[in-house]
Amino acid sequence: MAHEEPDSMPGDDLEWLEDEDSLTEVVDEEQLQGQAANAWLAAEEAYVPLDDGDGYLAVGGADAGSVVSALPAGSTVSEISTAPAVASRDDALAGDRPVYLVHHGARHANFLPVVMGDLHHKKGRSLTLGAVANLPSAKAAKISSFFQQASVAALRIADPQCYRLDDKILRLPPSPIGKRALEYSPYLASPEEPDWLRQVLNAQRAVGANLLLTPGRALNPDDPQNSLDAAFQQADEALALTERGERVALNLTVPSRWLASGALRNRLLDEILDQDQFDVLHIRIQWGASKAFAPTVDADLLMGIRRLANLCVDEGRSLLLPQTGLTGWFALAHGATGFGLGVSGSEQAFTEHAFRRSQPGRQQAQRYFEKQMLHTVDRSAHDVFQHAAGYINCDCVYCPALFDSQPWSHPLAALHHIFSMGALTARVHEDSERGGRHAAVRRIVAVARRWSSGLPLGSDDVPRHLPVWGQAL
Numbered sequence: 001m002a003h004e005e006p007d008s009m010p011g012d013d014l015e016w017l018e019d020e021d022s023l024t025e026v027v028d029e030e031q032l033q034g035q036a037a038n039a040w041l042a043a044e045e046a047y048v049p050l051d052d053g054d055g056y057l058a059v060g061g062a063d064a065g066s067v068v069s070a071l072p073a074g075s076t077v078s079e080i081s082t083a084p085a086v087a088s089r090d091d092a093l094a095g096d097r098p099v100y101l102v103h104h105g106a107r108h109a110n111f112l113p114v115v116m117g118d119l120h121h122k123k124g125r126s127l128t129l130g131a132v133a134n135l136p137s138a139k140a141a142k143i144s145s146f147f148q149q150a151s152v153a154a155l156r157i158a159d160p161q162c163y164r165l166d167d168k169i170l171r172l173p174p175s176p177i178g179k180r181a182l183e184y185s186p187y188l189a190s191p192e193e194p195d196w197l198r199q200v201l202n203a204q205r206a207v208g209a210n211l212l213l214t215p216g217r218a219l220n221p222d223d224p225q226n227s228l229d230a231a232f233q234q235a236d237e238a239l240a241l242t243e244r245g246e247r248v249a250l251n252l253t254v255p256s257r258w259l260a261s262g263a264l265r266n267r268l269l270d271e272i273l274d275q276d277q278f279d280v281l282h283i284r285i286q287w288g289a290s291k292a293f294a295p296t297v298d299a300d301l302l303m304g305i306r307r308l309a310n311l312c313v314d315e316g317r318s319l320l321l322p323q324t325g326l327t328g329w330f331a332l333a334h335g336a337t338g339f340g341l342g343v344s345g346s347e348q349a350f351t352e353h354a355f356r357r358s359q360p361g362r363q364q365a366q367r368y369f370e371k372q373m374l375h376t377v378d379r380s381a382h383d384v385f386q387h388a389a390g391y392i393n394c395d396c397v398y399c400p401a402l403f404d405s406q407p408w409s410h411p412l413a414a415l416h417h418i419f420s421m422g423a424l425t426a427r428v429h430e431d432s433e434r435g436g437r438h439a440a441v442r443r444i445v446a447v448a449r450r451w452s453s454g455l456p457l458g459s460d461d462v463p464r465h466l467p468v469w470g471q472a473l
């Protein structure tokens, strides 16, 4: 992968570890962009009964996304539709439906429960939702209230992000553990303390996580065996500290070499195969990228992800690929149980940090996710595509408001993106009767390739991942 190229779609994607303290100046700008989204949200307030008769899903208004047991006085109830019951954690992990993890980042996070509720209502029979928040990025109270409002999520993951301690192995920005991160996650200051593991688990319990993660320190490709031994020993100790009714996922953080290089890949997969005490795997992969919102085109890495996912299917393990965006969606074809994404570029991929010159005054890119093309493009490119033969207008509820609003509403564009990726995830399940998820993904990718091959594309808008995926399917 080339790292020297300047980012052609710069902007928010470079806030790599999104601590609240790095974002103060963003907030004013966001309030403006949020006006269109706020107005839209205020207009809708309704409840939909759950199939099991055990409550109502709020699909608009201040509580959107949450399930309530009793209706507030005077509220409107839909008579034309119902929503599926929320799956249990264990059913979600059993993987009948793909798991779609929504990451709480620093941008537009208060809109996330809304789109999650909308997805659960419309697509919840074909996917299971999960909510993910990073412990070092926000106050515990904020994370708990996110989990409470996003009560359609069957999985709640509070990521301890202990890999921030591993700046010798990963390519992290300078000072990956700032003052706020230490305040929110004091365990990051004391990895040598004897009860450190208990602190890491307790921090997750305190905010209401229902799938606990082992610390997930990074595996060093230059010292593979010692590194694997240490990670699995720590994971075993964490497993021993779990209580009745709790469930813990083996959390690994790996630079992409671990999956792209044959020898390291075999070593990692052998170890996972042997350590069958872990039936849920949460694996974060760091790779290099020169462009935000574009999935990896590294064929060796894709092969590694495929082998890993295949192994998990063969062995009956659940594989979650957090922070992978479209790359994670692609992995559903090979047996991944679920994948995650969020609003910002940094939540579409755990990319290697690379120094880039800042360009003061440069506007945040106006991006639009083209579902039909499986690609995020500049809004100006969308303006061209929408007149192309065969273009299908998005049917999500956010798009009409997005295209009506001036200035461009980044939150509405984000809600459209998160909803559309969820719809694509659901489609993999819906279309899996013929040939399973693999065939479903292959058909969706083939249609995207055919459709986009006829378009007048600027070099920034070419979906370079599609031919590579075509090969890998």
Ligand SMILES: [Zn+2]
Residues within 6 Å of the ligand: 394, 395, 396, 397, 398, 399, 416, 420
């Ligand atoms: Zn849309």
